[in-house]
Amino acid sequence: MAVCVAVIAKENYPLFIKTIPTDNELKFYYTVHTSLDVVEEKISSVGKNTNDMRELYLGLLYPTEDYKVYGYVTNTKVKFVIIMESSNTNLRDNEIRSMFRKLHGAYSDMLCNPFYTPGENITSRSFEEVVLAMMQQD
Amino acid sequence: MDLSEKEQQVYGELFQTCNSDGSGRISSMKAMDFLITSGIHQDILSQIHELCAQCGLPLKLESLNSGKEMPLPQFTKSNEQGEFPIILLQIRSNLQCAGQLPPPPKKSHTRSLSGHNRSESLQQYSSQSMTNSREETSPMDSKSPQFSPKQSPPSSPAVITVMPNLVPTPVSPGAGGGGSNVPPPQTAGHVGTGAYVNPGLTTDWLSFEDEEHHGLLGTGPKKAYEAVEPVGVDSSSMSSDPESVDDVWTITDEQRMYYMNQFKTMQPDLSGVIVGSVAKEFFEKSKLPLKELSKIWQLSDLNRDGALSVEEFCIAMHLVVLRRYDIELPDHLPFSLMPYATLTNDEPFAADLAPGSTLRRLSPSDTPPAVNQPSSQSLPVSQAQWIAEFNQESQAAASDVLSPPMKPVNFEFQTPVAVDPDSKIIHPVPMRVAQDNPPVSGERFDRGRAFSDPSSIEASELPTSPSFAGKPRSNTEFFPDNSQNDISSTNKISNVPLHGRPRPVSLKYKPVPGVTGPLLIPLSITSQGFESGDKPPFTIVDSVQGPEPPVPPPRQHQHVRRWSEELKGLHPPPAVPPRMSPKEGPSPRKALEGGMFADFKAFPSHDESNEIVSEAESQMPNTDNADGLVIPSADVKKATETSETADTATEEVFTQSTDLVKLSTNIQERLEGAENVEEELDSVEQPKPQTVSFPVSYTSKDKRDLQMRLRTHRERNSALMRLNSELNQELQEVMEQRIALEINLEHLRPFSM
Numbered sequence: 001m002a003v004c005v006a007v008i009a010k011e012n013y014p015l016f017i018k019t020i021p022t023d024n025e026l027k028f029y030y031t032v033h034t035s036l037d038v039v040e041e042k043i044s045s046v047g048k049n050t051n052d053m054r055e056l057y058l059g060l061l062y063p064t065e066d067y068k069v070y071g072y073v074t075n076t077k078v079k080f081v082i083i084m085e086s087s088n089t090n091l092r093d094n095e096i097r098s099m100f101r102k103l104h105g106a107y108s109d110m111l112c113n114p115f116y117t118p119g120e121n122i123t124s125r126s127f128e129e130v131v132l133a134m135m136q137q138d
Numbered sequence: 139m140d141l142s143e144k145e146q147q148v149y150g151e152l153f154q155t156c157n158s159d160g161s162g163r164i165s166s167m168k169a170m171d172f173l174i175t176s177g178i179h180q181d182i183l184s185q186i187h188e189l190c191a192q193c194g195l196p197l198k199l200e201s202l203n204s205g206k207e208m209p210l211p212q213f214t215k216s217n218e219q220g221e222f223p224i225i226l227l228q229i230r231s232n233l234q235c236a237g238q239l240p241p242p243p244k245k246s247h248t249r250s251l252s253g254h255n256r257s258e259s260l261q262q263y264s265s266q267s268m269t270n271s272r273e274e275t276s277p278m279d280s281k282s283p284q285f286s287p288k289q290s291p292p293s294s295p296a297v298i299t300v301m302p303n304l305v306p307t308p309v310s311p312g313a314g315g316g317g318s319n320v321p322p323p324q325t326a327g328h329v330g331t332g333a334y335v336n337p338g339l340t341t342d343w344l345s346f347e348d349e350e351h352h353g354l355l356g357t358g359p360k361k362a363y364e365a366v367e368p369v370g371v372d373s374s375s376m377s378s379d380p381e382s383v384d385d386v387w388t389i390t391d392e393q394r395m396y397y398m399n400q401f402k403t404m405q406p407d408l409s410g411v412i413v414g415s416v417a418k419e420f421f422e423k424s425k426l427p428l429k430e431l432s433k434i435w436q437l438s439d440l441n442r443d444g445a446l447s448v449e450e451f452c453i454a455m456h457l458v459v460l461r462r463y464d465i466e467l468p469d470h471l472p473f474s475l476m477p478y479a480t481l482t483n484d485e486p487f488a489a490d491l492a493p494g495s496t497l498r499r500l501s502p503s504d505t506p507p508a509v510n511q512p513s514s515q516s517l518p519v520s521q522a523q524w525i526a527e528f529n530q531e532s533q534a535a536a537s538d539v540l541s542p543p544m545k546p547v548n549f550e551f552q553t554p555v556a557v558d559p560d561s562k563i564i565h566p567v568p569m570r571v572a573q574d575n576p577p578v579s580g581e582r583f584d585r586g587r588a589f590s591d592p593s594s595i596e597a598s599e600l601p602t603s604p605s606f607a608g609k610p611r612s613n614t615e616f617f618p619d620n621s622q623n624d625i626s627s628t629n630k631i632s633n634v635p636l637h638g639r640p641r642p643v644s645l646k647y648k649p650v651p652g653v654t655g656p657l658l659i660p661l662s663i664t665s666q667g668f669e670s671g672d673k674p675p676f677t678i679v680d681s682v683q684g685p686e687p688p689v690p691p692p693r694q695h696q697h698v699r700r701w702s703e704e705l706k707g708l709h710p711p712p713a714v715p716p717r718m719s720p721k722e723g724p725s726p727r728k729a730l731e732g733g734m735f736a737d738f739k740a741f742p743s744h745d746e747s748n749e750i751v752s753e754a755e756s757q758m759p760n761t762d763n764a765d766g767l768v769i770p771s772a773d774v775k776k777a778t779e780t781s782e783t784a785d786t787a788t789e790e791v792f793t794q795s796t797d798l799v800k801l802s803t804n805i806q807e808r809l810e811g812a813e814n815v816e817e818e819l820d821s822v823e824q825p826k827p828q829t830v831s832f833p834v835s836y837t838s839k840d841k842r843d844l845q846m847r848l849r850t851h852r853e854r855n856s857a858l859m860r861l862n863s864e865l866n867q868e869l870q871e872v873m874e875q876r877i878a879l880e881i882n883l884e885h886l887r888p889f890s891m
Contacts, residue, residue: 112444114414115421115432123429125469126436 001091002099003067004028004083005131007107009119010076012036016122018131032081035061035069039079042071056104057097072100080104082134099134106130386465387472389456397452411445417454424458430467434458437471449477 006028007016019028038061058071063086072080080103084091110116110124122128389397398408404420405412412420414435421431438454439446446454453475461467 109442112414112439112442113432113435114418114444115428115435123432124436125433 002082002084002135004032004081005103005134006032006079006081006083007103007122008032008036008079008081010078012079015078015120016127016131018128018135020135028083031064031067031069031083035071035081036079038062038069039071039073039081043073043077057100059093070096070100072104074104074107078107080107102130102134386460387456387468388474389452393456393459394452397455398448400455401448401451408448411443411447412451414444414446417446417451421454421458424462426458426461430461431458433467434461437468440471440477453477 003022004017004019006014006018009015014029014032017029017032019025022028039058042058042061056072056074058073061069061071061081063069066086068084068086070082070084072082074080080100082096082099082103084096106127107122110122110127111118113124116122116124400420401412402408404416417435418431421434422428424431426434434454434457437457438450440450440453453471456475457467
């Protein structure tokens with residue numbers, strides 16, 4: 001159900017983008033790119049409100065006609081963006097949360113690999129597997 | 139001294155590899171490194187160098203090779219050339235004294251110097267070491283190249299020194315092909331060389347060579363030297379080859395030993411871990427592309443903690459080595475590489491090994507066999523003494539092996555084939571210390587066991603599995619164990635979360651039924667409870683009953699009636715809240731109820747007789763007790779006391795108040811009792827850490843039992859909680875009654891006044 005999963009570095013360049021095979025992958029790239037503004041906004045606003053405990057999950061960033069975009073920011077300001085089909089109405093917020101948590105876990109696992117330099121594009125197979133599983137099963 | 143064609147060819151290749159810059163010469167530094175990789179003592183090397191320079195012999199790298207790995211025949215040849223038979227003894231003595239570290243070269247040559255530097259710090263030559271290690275791994279390739287004919291002379295002298303001893307040996311195969319190829323080295327050549335070579339290195343070399351050799355034979359990807367293989371290859375070494383084909387991924391004991399030694403260079407504590415950055419530096423020496431290393435890491439860092447435990451390191455190292463041999467990396471960790479997957483029944487001794495027994499493999503008796511067997515076969519009796527000496531050295535070497543800073547990292551070994559099946563059986567798995575786990579548990583823990591912190595896991599787990607199977611069930615028995623195992627068990631529990639971590643490799647993470655830690659914990663608690671109470675189910679009940687207040691003294695009907703009468707108007711007597719009897723707890727219940735509700739029930743009965751009510755009312759106004767009762771925050775006791783002291787308290791009021799007090803005290807006591815129960819429960823739970831250990835020792839039967847008990851305890855606990863809330867409710871009602879009474883008193887006051 002997730003049609004696109006993106007990991008974006010702190011400096012807002014993409015580390016990893018995986019989309020379902022489609023003719024129009026670029027559309028997702030744009031969508032993700034657009035979402036960064038919202039993420040930025042949310043981060044700054046959240047930072048003001050509660051500076052101590054930040055909620056990593058940003059919730060629904062914005063909906064489009066066909067998709068809903070959800071965001072998540074790690075403590076190191078790495079952003080995760082997941083685009084879901086909005087046709088899927090029975091999707092609960094908790095499920096999105098758990099997806100992000102899973103993604104975050106996979107990401108941090110991958111970071112544990114000393115042969116990965118933070119900031120590089122993510123080529124880890126295991127990470128990709130997690131993402132693919134997310135896109136298929138959900 | 140003539141070299142066979144094959145030898146020439148091989149040496150030429152080696153030289154080519156070393157002579158990367160195409161200058162036709164190998165720099166002394168490079169040559170030095172190369173030679174050092176051969177594991178020959180520096181003294182010898184320096185002598186070799188000298189000889190080469192003196193004779194101006196066309197050097198054949200063989201000489202180098204011969205020193206190290208070359209078959210005896212070469213040595214003999216070299217002997218002819220060589221002039222230093224005497225030196226051998228000297229060298230040997232030096233070696234023994236020096237252990238692994240090469241003593242400063244007697245004669246300083248450029249080579250020797252470079253070698254020195256090397257010894258000083260691994261890091262210095264780490265970059266070089268890779269090339270060296272490479273060469274080492276493929277003995278033929280690496281060695282020969284350095285000593286191209288021009289430079290080779292130095293090596294020959296060295297060989298010579300060695301040679302004298304060897305000369306007697308009648309190794310036939312070695313002469314022709316031996317020099318050229320790997321296999322021979324294991325046999326006679328090794329033995330002979332072994333004496334001269336650093337003890338520590340010798341063992342390593344042996345294993346490597348074997349591995350390589352096997353790898354070549356068994357695995358598809360072979361190096362060019364395959365073709366070169368000498369005719370004279372040992373049959374013994376060859377025989378084992380087929381096995382290697384079966385599973386390239388299996389780590390043989392020798393390999394494991396080597397890996398362990400490498401591990402120790404970075405992390406002396408086998409139970410420790412190698413941090414990612416360190417491991418990265420180390421593995422980058424393999425010259426494998428980062429991408430592949432990354433993949434290897436992914437496969438080997440089983441618990442995803444960014445660090446490698448011994449086991450994980452072995453896996454990683456093995457994968458790197460295999461990769462060096464052009465074996466494609468697997469997408470998933472091969473089963474044989476999974477921790478404990480390799481443990482099978484064919485390693486009967488694993489279980490027997492004590493935790494500290496790791497070194498067992500290293501013990502003189504053990505190590506030599508692999509080396510010696512072949513050698514003894516090929517070597518004449520005269521060399522028996524040499525062998526013995528060698529063994530001694532190897533002993534020393536074993537200890538030395540642990541501190542391998544000197545050794546170049548060798549990434550090239552190959553498939554695992556035990557050199558000698560017999561020896562394998564005889565020698566328990568070398569890894570034991572680190573792994574610590576008995577094979578028994580092997581299957582269960584296979585998947586889950588990628589702990590980066592082996593110590594905690596192993597320590598805790600080891601005792602568990604064995605005890606599980608064999609321990610008798612009686613509680614008394616568990617106690618002693620518990621105390622001992624407490625710590626370990628706690629560790630284990632703490633570690634449990636590791637298992638849960640999501641992994642890409644699905645197989646490993648599947649929880650093994652019955653093994654899961656979390657379940658055990660609760661069980662242990664219950665068991666603890668039982669032990670303390672002897673009869674688990676009843677302990678709590680007893681406690682409840684104990685604190686229970688004595689039944690209030692019989693009351694005088696009159697008094698009671700009156701106030702109850704009054705109450706009736708204001709508040710109906712509290713109805714006993716309906717209780718649900720807990721499953722198992724009818725008995726405790728009864729006790730409680732009997733005590734608790736007797737008082738309340740008394741009320742209604744008293745109410746029945748109304749005769750004196752009016753009287754009471756009329757008298758009430760006169761009471762001074764009101765003072766006491768009126769006190770706003772007064773607790774009932776206080777009130778009663780005051781009322782007692784108060785001179786003119788009417789009996790009725792007094793009794794009423796006392797009744798109330800009794801009631802409340804009763805309730806309070808009961809509550810306290812309940813609290814006690816709870817406390818007891820707590821206390822039961824507290825010991826948990828201590829007891830934790832023994833869930834492990836329980837058999838599955840016990841587990842079930844424990845679970846049952848746990849359940850019952852929980853039920854009882856919940857029942858008590860309910861009771862507690864009920865009592866609180868009652869207390870509240872009583873308080874309300876009291877307030878009502880006070881109000882009543884207040885109303886009556888004017889009259890009394």
